[in-house]
Amino acid sequence: MNILHMNLGADSYDIVIERGALQKAGEYLDLDRKVLVLTDDGVPKQYAQTVAAQAKDGFVFTVPQGEDSKSIPQFSMILSDMLKRGFSRKDAVVAVGGGVVGDLAGFVASAYMRGIDFYNIPTTVLSQVDSSIGGKTAVNLDGVKNIVGAFYQPKKVLVDLDLLDTLDDRLVSEGLAEALKMGLTSDEKLFELFEKGNIKESMDEIILRSLMVKKAVVEQDEKEQGLRRILNFGHTIGHGIESCGGLYHGECVAVGMIPMVSDELRPRLIGILVNLRLPSSVNVNPDEIYEAMTHDKKGEGDYVTVTTVPRPGEFEMNRVRFEDLYPMIQMITK
C-alpha cells in the first residue's frame, strides 16, 4: 500500500494506492452517513454496489456511459435525486468510474448545498493516473467540453489497480498514453519503465510514479496558472486529431506527442507506442487537423504555447505561431 499526500493547505488529502482497496472502502472513507455512489452503466455494477453496501445509507446512481453524461441535465437529475432523498450538508458523494463519472460527481458534490464531501474511486487508467486528482470537475455545454465546472478537491482518492482487470486493452493503452506523457515531461525513470516493455509487470509502479508527477504539478499550480499546462503536452495537435473523429483521446495524445519530442528521442517514443499498440501516425488530411486545431484555439490569437521535450524528464514551453505547427502535423499524417 502507498499513500501520497496532496499538499493543498486546507484542501489537502490522501491518495491511497492499494489493490483490493474497494472491498474495504469503509475503512478509508467516512461512509457512516448518506452516500450517493455515482457510476456509469459500462463500469461493472458490483464496484459501486460494493461501496454502497459499506455505507450506513448508500444509494447507487447510474448514468449512461460516455461523454454525453457530462451534461447539465444529468447534473440536475443527480442533484434532484439527492434532494429527494434528503441529503444534508454532512453527507457525501463517491465517484466509482472513469473520468466522466469523476468529473460529473465532483461537480455535483461541489454544488450541492455549496459543497459536500467528495471521494473518488477511479476505475480507468486515465482516471487513476490523471483525472481523479487535482480537483478539476466539469460538465460540457453546447458541444464545448468542460466549460462549466469548479475546482473542487476530493477528501480522499482510492486507487485500486484490481479494478482495471475488467477494462478492455484499448482503453488501458489510451490511459497509458497519459502516463507516458508524464514520464516524458517530468520523470525519466517512468519513461524507462515504458521502454523496458513489460507493462503488466510494471503497472503498479507506472501508476504510482504518474500520480507522483501529477501531484507535484498540481501542488505547484493548483489553478492552472502556468506549470499545470505541461499536462497538456501532446494535446495541441492531439485535440486537432481528436476533432477529426475515429480515435480515442489517449490515442490522439500519443500521436500528438511525436512531433513535440527531439529528433533523437522520437524513435524511442515511437517504439513505446508500437509496443502499447497505440498509433504513431494517422490517415487524415493534415489540412483537416490544422483547421480543427486553429478552430478551437484558446485566446492567444495566432500563437499557442506548446510544451516540447528535448530529453526524457525535461520540458520546455514555447510560444509558437500556429502555422509553425503545420509541418509537425505533416510528420504524423500518412
Ligand SMILES: NC(=O)c1ccc[n+]([C@@H]2O[C@H](COP(=O)([O-])OP(=O)(O)OC[C@H]3O[C@@H](n4cnc5c(N)ncnc54)[C@H](O)[C@@H]3O)[C@@H](O)[C@H]2O)c1
Ligand atoms: N478532471 C481532470 O483533470 C481530467 C483530466 C483528464 C481527462 N478528464 C476527463 O476524463 C474523461 C475521460 O475519462 P476516461 O478515459 O476514464 O473515460 P470514461 O470515464 O468515459 O470511461 C471509459 C469507458 O470505460 C468504461 N469503464 C470504466 N471503468 C471500467 C472498468 N473498470 N471496467 C470496464 N469498463 C470500465 C466506462 O463505462 C466507459 O465506457 C473525459 O471526459 C475528460 O474530459 C478529466
